[in-house]
Amino acid sequence: MKKVTLVLFVFVALLTGCNVEKTAIVCGREWNPxxxxxxxxxxxxxxxxxxxxxxxxxxxxxxxxxxxxxxxxTLANKGSEIWNHEVAVSEKMGVYTLQGKSRHGGLMTARELCRKKEPGPVVIEVSGDGKVLLSKQILLTKNR
Known part of the structure; x- marks a missing residue:
């Protein structure tokens, strides 16, 4: 019984030690190159x-x-597509970053990247080989 408990303990420790990051769409203002x-x-x-x-x-x-x-x-009421970007990826990749250079210098603003003229909700959807993997809703607001 002690051997079974020890084997189970080692197995659980190994599983807990495997830190697999969850699938996510991360949106942010801060980029660490x-x-x-x-x-x-x-x-x-x-x-x-x-x-x-x-x-x-x-x-x-x-x-x-x-x-x-x-x-x-919104996620509950997805409207028309604004634009999309498709790229070839390989099995050596696990992360893909979408960013663009602004006409005014620096990285694109939310307005430029989302191609929106007015504030409001936007749905970002990521698909792999035609199968939807994940969606995220963001909100664009007026400048303060």
């Missing part, structure tokens, strides 16, 4: 705020094409 990580600052952005979108899969990608699409509306 050294670590290539976006700080998840909020789901609400002023139109003038920088916006970086990062898809973290938690394991290596098991698909060849990754599509990020932006939609009008």
């Amino acid at each position: 050294n670590l290539e990580v976006v700080a998840d600052t909020a789901s609400e952005f002023e139109m003038k705020d920088q916006l970086i979108v990062q898809f973290r899969y938690g394991k290596n990608f098991d698909f060849a094409k990754l599509k990020t699409a932006f939609y009008e509306g």
Whole structure:
């Protein structure tokens, strides 16, 4: 009985030690180029705020094409597609970051990246080989 308990304890310790990050869409204003990580600052952005979108899969990608699409509306009431971006990915990747350079210098603002002229909710949807993997809703607000 002691051996079974010891084996179970070792097995649970091994499983607990495996830290697999959950699949997530992270939206933020802060980009750390050294670590290539976006700080998840909020789901609400002023139109003038920088916006970086990062898809973290938690394991290596098991698909060849990754599509990020932006939609009008909310998760409950997704409207028309604003725009999308599709890229080829490999099984060596587990994270993809979408950011752009602004015409005015620096990183794109929320207004530029979401291609919105007016504040409101936006749905960001990530698909792998045509299968929706995750969606996230953000809110663009007026500049203060």
